[in-house]
Amino acid sequence: MADPVTLASIILVAGLLMYALFGGADFGGGIWTALAFGPRAREQREALFNAIGPVWETNHVWLIFVVVTLFTAFPAGFGNLFVVLMTPLVLALVGINFRGAAFAFRHFGRESKRETPLSARVFEIASVLTPFTLGLAVSAAAAGRIVIAGCIPTENVSAWLNPFTILGGVVGMAICAYLAPVYMTVRVTGKLQEDFRKESLAAGLALGILTSLMIPLAHYQAPLFAKRLFNSWPMLFVMLAVLAGIVTETLLWLRRYFWAQLLAGATIVFTMAGFAAALHPDILIGQLTLRAAAAPYPTLVAFLAVLPIGALILVPSLFYLYWTFRGEPSSDLPP
Amino acid sequence: MDDLLAARALMGVSLAFHIVYATIGIGLPLLLMLAEGLSLKTGEEEWHEIARSWIRPAGVLFAIGAVSGTILSFELGLLWPKFMVFAGPMVGLAFSMEGFAFFTEAIFLALYSYGERRLSRRAQFLCTIPLVLASAISAVFVISANGWMNTPGGFRMVNGVASDIRPLIAFANQAWPHQAVHGTFAAYVATGFAVAGFYAADLLRGRKTSQVKRALTLSLAVGTLSLPLMLMSGDWAAEALAENQKAKLAAAEAHFKTVAAAPLIIGGWPDPETGTVRYAIKIPKLLSYLANGDANSVVQGLDAFPQGSTPDPRIVHPFFDLMVGSFFIMAAAAGWFWWLRWRQKEVTLKRGALVLVIIAAPFGMIALESGWMVTEFGRQPWIIQGYLRTSEAVTPNGGLLLIFATFLFVYLALSVGILKLLLRRQGRVEGGKEVLHG
Numbered sequence: 206m207a208d209p210v211t212l213a214s215i216i217l218v219a220g221l222l223m224y225a226l227f228g229g230a231d232f233g234g235g236i237w238t239a240l241a242f243g244p245r246a247r248e249q250r251e252a253l254f255n256a257i258g259p260v261w262e263t264n265h266v267w268l269i270f271v272v273v274t275l276f277t278a279f280p281a282g283f284g285n286l287f288v289v290l291m292t293p294l295v296l297a298l299v300g301i302n303f304r305g306a307a308f309a310f311r312h313f314g315r316e317s318k319r320e321t322p323l324s325a326r327v328f329e330i331a332s333v334l335t336p337f338t339l340g341l342a343v344s345a346a347a348a349g350r351i352v353i354a355g356c357i358p359t360e361n362v363s364a365w366l367n368p369f370t371i372l373g374g375v376v377g378m379a380i381c382a383y384l385a386p387v388y389m390t391v392r393v394t395g396k397l398q399e400d401f402r403k404e405s406l407a408a409g410l411a412l413g414i415l416t417s418l419m420i421p422l423a424h425y426q427a428p429l430f431a432k433r434l435f436n437s438w439p440m441l442f443v444m445l446a447v448l449a450g451i452v453t454e455t456l457l458w459l460r461r462y463f464w465a466q467l468l469a470g471a472t473i474v475f476t477m478a479g480f481a482a483a484l485h486p487d488i489l490i491g492q493l494t495l496r497a498a499a500a501p502y503p504t505l506v507a508f509l510a511v512l513p514i515g516a517l518i519l520v521p522s523l524f525y526l527y528w529t530f531r532g533e534p535s536s537d538l539p540p
Numbered sequence: 541m542d543d544l545l546a547a548r549a550l551m552g553v554s555l556a557f558h559i560v561y562a563t564i565g566i567g568l569p570l571l572l573m574l575a576e577g578l579s580l581k582t583g584e585e586e587w588h589e590i591a592r593s594w595i596r597p598a599g600v601l602f603a604i605g606a607v608s609g610t611i612l613s614f615e616l617g618l619l620w621p622k623f624m625v626f627a628g629p630m631v632g633l634a635f636s637m638e639g640f641a642f643f644t645e646a647i648f649l650a651l652y653s654y655g656e657r658r659l660s661r662r663a664q665f666l667c668t669i670p671l672v673l674a675s676a677i678s679a680v681f682v683i684s685a686n687g688w689m690n691t692p693g694g695f696r697m698v699n700g701v702a703s704d705i706r707p708l709i710a711f712a713n714q715a716w717p718h719q720a721v722h723g724t725f726a727a728y729v730a731t732g733f734a735v736a737g738f739y740a741a742d743l744l745r746g747r748k749t750s751q752v753k754r755a756l757t758l759s760l761a762v763g764t765l766s767l768p769l770m771l772m773s774g775d776w777a778a779e780a781l782a783e784n785q786k787a788k789l790a791a792a793e794a795h796f797k798t799v800a801a802a803p804l805i806i807g808g809w810p811d812p813e814t815g816t817v818r819y820a821i822k823i824p825k826l827l828s829y830l831a832n833g834d835a836n837s838v839v840q841g842l843d844a845f846p847q848g849s850t851p852d853p854r855i856v857h858p859f860f861d862l863m864v865g866s867f868f869i870m871a872a873a874a875g876w877f878w879w880l881r882w883r884q885k886e887v888t889l890k891r892g893a894l895v896l897v898i899i900a901a902p903f904g905m906i907a908l909e910s911g912w913m914v915t916e917f918g919r920q921p922w923i924i925q926g927y928l929r930t931s932e933a934v935t936p937n938g939g940l941l942l943i944f945a946t947f948l949f950v951y952l953a954l955s956v957g958i959l960k961l962l963l964r965r966q967g968r969v970e971g972g973k974e975v976l977h978g
Binding site: 269 | 703
């Protein structure tokens with residue numbers, strides 16, 4: 206446990222989890238902005254948009270945290286992954302870029318009553334594209350088709366583009382689409398709350414079906430991953446994820462929103478922990494172990510020593526941020 | 541364009557783009573803090589209104605800075621995977637610490653800009669303090685990584701492999717202190733002058749409100765006070781170059797041959813074929829004096845290094861002159877403005893002085909960009925000085941030209957969007973007093 210490689214990989218997974226929970230909800234907000242329908246579609250969009258405003262940039266920083274952790278603690282993993290996954294990562298990057306820009310433009314454009322439909326559309330498309338490509342890239346590391354030979358890429362596109370990774374991309378989108386409306390249920394009231402409740406229930410069902418499909422597909426498409434998932438302790442996370450998912454749906458049904466929100470977060474944490482546990486001890490399944498990809502000992506120690514100092518500043522600041530903007534999202538935006 | 545050139549061009553364009561937003565992200569918080577502080581201290585609402593009027597551009601520019609910074613962190617892996625495998629264990633610490641600072645910055649900017657109705661005035665002011673500190677510290681940290689590329693340290697090469705790695709020594713490399721100090725003051729200068737130019741234009745257009753005058757005074761004061769600090773840290777940087785990065789200094793000064801009592805060469809066009817600089821002004825002995833504090837000392841020229849291992853003075857020297865020249869343009873504009881301000885005991889409305897401030901406004905940013913070109917082109921052909929060539933670090937993937945074209949399009953789209961947004965905003969303010977809510 207005190208082994209620096211293990212600690213650093215836990216930090217990496219924790220960073221990914223934070224990005225999925227916060228950044229994911231954020232992208233989900235964009236997805237539901239695109240999918241909003243019914244008599245209150247406009248109000249739904251407004252509420253989502255206003256909720257994202259104060260926190261999107263902070264949520265986005267978790268991604269930078271993951272990337273930095275990757276190249277500091279696992280430089281060989283970073284180098285190899287970015288060589289083999291160049292295409293999906295470039296697409297994700299384009300999505301991230303346009304999403305952030307479109308959000309800022311739309312936000313400040315709306316302030317001066319000059320909202321453009323173009324930036325709204327770009328925001329929605331990028332919110333769908335980014336989690337899909339990121340989900341695809343992450344699941345490609347588990348598919349077991351990538352062969353690396355010292356930063357030399359495989360010419361084979363199916364190494365990262367195959368039914369398993371495509372479904373992985375869809376699961377990435379489903380995670381986002383699931384978290385956003387659940388978080389919204391505790392922030393709004395009345396009919397809007399009912400809308401978000403229905404969206405949450407539907408998204409939860411979709412996520413459950415998709416992740417269930419992932420398992421038989423893994424059996425055929427990513428056999429090593431499936432074998433590790435079934436044969437030992439990672440299975441525990443799968444069961445916990447299923448349980449948390451079912452309880453969340455029940456709580457949403459009973460309109461117990463506060464607890465539903467926490468359990469929804471737990472569903473995602475267990476799902477991703479199961480994924481990470483089945484990938485363990487590799488960073489690129491069957492090709493590169495975490496240990497082989499890790500930075501030398503002194504770097505890992507320095508990195509781990511800096512973390513608590515950073516956390517000391519960050520945790521209270523984050524708490525203050527989310528506490529200040531708790532409750533009903535408002536449009537009291539920068540003047 | 542081959543893949544190496546495409547990769548270099550993409551990295552260069554990305555950084556050139558990012559630097560503008562990162563700079564404003566460092567400078568604007570200082571202006572916000574000062575304005576909010578003055579508002580609390582004097583009890584005058586106008587200072588608060590000035591600060592609030594900066595939030596819209598700050599929000600947009602900071603957001604673009606965050607996403608373009610993400611592009612950079614991805615590009616490190618997408619374009620230079622071998623560099624990162626080698627350098628990650630040494631520069632990673634700097635990036636990790638920068639990450640925390642940037643995180644803090646994002647949090648407090650969100651609190652400040654969205655918290656108008658949820659936080660007290662005092663709390664808003666207090667939020668600007670961590671904002672200023674975190675933005676400056678994040679610059680200081682991230683510059684350590686660049687300093688390490690210039691003066692690598694904290695490891696030993698054993699059979700072509702970096703071993704005996706000491707991350708803290710790599711972090712506190714030789715180039716870091718002067719690059720960090722110089723870069724941070726340059727950011728305050730660039731932001732101060734850019735904002736001042738904006739308000740000088742307002743005055744020229746006849747918007748002679750006290751709010752505009754105050755905003756001009758504050759921003760130009762920040763720019764002006766940072767100018768001499770930037771100059772002094774620049775001098776320090778040059779001395780450090782003379783000691784640790786001799787090839788870079790030689791290229792910057794277009795100094796071809798190792799001689800004693802070397803002249804300072806201003807302007808002109810370096811010709812590597814003949815080893816001369818055409819059309820240049822030469823000041824005898826000054827380079828020797830500036831580099832070593834002794835007018836008759838020997839300064840190494842480009843000929844002191846193996847062929848093919850030195851930077852091209854045709855790129856480095858002009859940018860160096862542009863950087864230094866920018867200082868004098870800004871100093872002249874600020875000098876005249878403050879002289880009139882002192883004589884007239886009022887913000888001057890003289891056309892000439894205002895025009896000069898407007899002309900000087902972009903030169904802080906120009907100085908920063910060209911200074912960055914000097915440090916990057918001045919390190920070529922190395923990505924890690926003396927250890928790894930840029931050509932050896934590039935990704936083995938093909939198709940980089942397509943990616944370069946894609947991101948060129950992304951940057952163009954963003955630039956057009958930002959300009960449209962900021963210029964439209966400008967049209968709206970002209971109507972009268974600052975508008976509080978849209």
